Amino acid sequence: MDGLIYSILGDPFVQMWQMPDFFIQVIWEGFVSGILYALIALGFVLIFKASGIFNFAQGIMVVFSGLTLVGLHALGVPAFVALLMTIVVMYGLAFGIERLVLRNLVNQPDIILFMATIGLTNILIGGGQWIFGSETKSMITTELLIPTGSSVWEPGGGLVIFQHIDIAAAVIAALLIVSLALFFSKTKVGRALRAVADDHQASLSVGISLNQIWVITWFAAGIVALVAGIMWGARSDVSFSLQIIALKALPVLVLGGFTSVPGAIVGGLIIGVGEKLFEIYWGPLLGSGVEGWFAYVIALVFLLFRPQGLFGEKIIERV
Amino acid sequence: MKDTKESFVTEDGRHIGSVIMEMRNITLRFGGVVAITNASFDIREGEIRAIIGPNGAGKSSMLNVINGFYHPQEGEIWFRGKKRPSLRPYEIAEQGIARTFQNIALFKGMTTVENVMTGRQLMLKKNFLWQLLRIGPALDEEVVHRRRCEEIIDFLEIQAIRNSPVGSLPYGLQKRVELARALAMEPKLLLLDEPMAGMNVEEKEDMSRFILDVNDQYGTTIALIEHDMSVVMDLADRVVVLDYGKMLADGTPDEVQKNQAVIDAYLGVEH
Structure with missing residues (x-):
């Protein structure tokens, strides 16, 4: 019994203390995947805030944007032109979704809109496989001038390796998040987005077009998806199985709150770092594969004790 | 008559x-x-x-x-x-018709000033890149409209709550903020x-x-x-x-x- 308690509460911390360089490495790895979780969660939050829709298609949008980029490049289009064209495609997608789906489902219950996004997911999977084929592709990392080397840091004789691609992912994600935050708080369109998130009728009455705002939100979510697609794609590959990582965004959202941009970021980091630490230091106790379920257990605990998440709006239902 | x-x-x-x-x-x-x-x-x-x-x-x-x-x-x-x-509501707002609602439709997550500023939404014309940088013409524009909003806030005597989130305000004050937002649009009707x-x-x-007072001082048709x-x-x-x-x-x-x-x-x- 004592041995068990020691291996839970003692040994992992002793290991952390004895090998601080390895501990830093684990934290860093967790931090990078956390930032990428946050990116995916951010896509969900944008759409959920503006229209109250839980966009099931966010994961496939990540894959779709990545495939479009790689596919265009494979046709001989230069990398940065392909990037621009992909952005145009994501705008077209946002525009099409608003025209064909959202506009026709105005005032329908949330569950109907949720179902519509599941339909959208299937269309994007089917369409994506039809256009790009279903085989795994590698991201055009070097063509997009994303660094691929690694740097070594040796604190006090230890060894920590930073992949440049991870550093790039962290920096780009941070830039994207900061510019989105500024866009939301400082611009006219940002103010309109927040207004629509609060009250549709009132927004209309001050002259805000809901349709226009929805296109902008889905476009912003598409851009976030594209960045997530590039970064995840660069770390692994671009394939349809990537959309599974979108499921990881769910616990992030439960943790951070569905309506909070800072929540998505903090939630992503907690899940990313938490699951890595748990996998490495406590995982051996339970057999491996802890990374697969750790996030969901955390989410479950949160649902029990703080269902609105860390930063979400408190859920008050009048009866 | x-x-x-x-x-x-x-x-x-x-x-x-x-x-x-x-x-x-x-x-x-x-x-x-x-x-x-x-x-x-x-x-x-x-x-x-x-x-x-x-x-x-x-x-x-x-x-x-x-x-x-x-x-x-x-x-x-x-x-x-x-x-x-047949026009959409936001197009009619552009024509100069503002309104308030029976059950109050405010942007509850925003403060009083921010709510009133949404009434100027249609008058902000500068490119969002300027707005993002907060310099030059966009800043001037923001200042002009902000001043106008502050005047309306003074006029309706809600200075004391100008930075409070409106969701937490008492009912009577919320109604007044809603009126302020509509007035900020400088409506014809x-x-x-x-x-x-x-x-x-x-x-x-x-x-x-x-x-x-609104009818009298601004000449607004109500x-x-x-x-x-x-x-x-x-x-x-x-x-x-x-x-x-x-x-x-x-x-x-x-x-x-x-x-x-x-x-x-x-x-x-x-x-």
Whole structure:
């Protein structure tokens, strides 16, 4: 019994203390995947805030944007032109979704809109496989001038390796998040987005077009998806199985709150770092594969004790 | 008085302009339910026009028709001398029609100032890149509109709550913030849906004073729905009475009060 308690509460911390360089490495790895979780969660939050829709298609949008980029490049289009064209495609997608789906489902219950996004997911999977084929592709990392080397840091004789691609992912994600935050708080369109998130009728009455705002939100979510697609794609590959990582965004959202941009970021980091630490230091106790379920257990605990998440709006239902 | 197209001065010295909005034979149906039947009336520049009637008379529907939330199946709407095509609500806001709501529709996550600033939304023209950088023309523009909003906030005496999130404010103050937001649009026509609903006597007096002041100082044309008859009689220049979606009467408060059909509708009549 004592041995068990020691291996839970003692040994992992002793290991952390004895090998601080390895501990830093684990934290860093967790931090990078956390930032990428946050990116995916951010896509969900944008759409959920503006229209109250839980966009099931966010994961496939990540894959779709990545495939479009790689596919265009494979046709001989230069990398940065392909990037621009992909952005145009994501705008077209946002525009099409608003025209064909959202506009026709105005005032329908949330569950109907949720179902519509599941339909959208299937269309994007089917369409994506039809256009790009279903085989795994590698991201055009070097063509997009994303660094691929690694740097070594040796604190006090230890060894920590930073992949440049991870550093790039962290920096780009941070830039994207900061510019989105500024866009939301400082611009006219940002103010309109927040207004629509609060009250549709009132927004209309001050002259805000809901349709226009929805296109902008889905476009912003598409851009976030594209960045997530590039970064995840660069770390692994671009394939349809990537959309599974979108499921990881769910616990992030439960943790951070569905309506909070800072929540998505903090939630992503907690899940990313938490699951890595748990996998490495406590995982051996339970057999491996802890990374697969750790996030969901955390989410479950949160649902029990703080269902609105860390930063979400408190859920008050009048009866 | 209904037939004159020119402006005139009322007995108590109020200047009433020419017709700014005209509703011609408006009929509005929801499936088989007829909300408004063949209603016609006009609103003149600078006046306070009241729409009254018992519950379910179609008053709010009428306001929703004017502001574009509903589109009537029959009839024409003339605004500022032109027949208005079927427009979306935000396009009608662009034409200069602002409104408040019966159940208060504020942006609850924003502060009072931010809410009022949304009223200037249509007037902010600068590119979002300028706005993002907060320099040059965008900053000047922001400052100009912000100043205007602060004036309105002062005017409605809500300075004390200018930085409070509106969701936490008492009901009466929320109504006032909503009025401020509508005023920030500098509307040609301001629609107020039960501006005094749920208020105590003191709040009602305040709100009446503000409505009169707005009309007086900014010259804003106002159409309002109200249940409290004494308030309506004090504020309104002319009154439209609706009952079961039909027009019962149209005239000055005195004329309307003496109208037998109106008295029957309000007091009930033996069938």
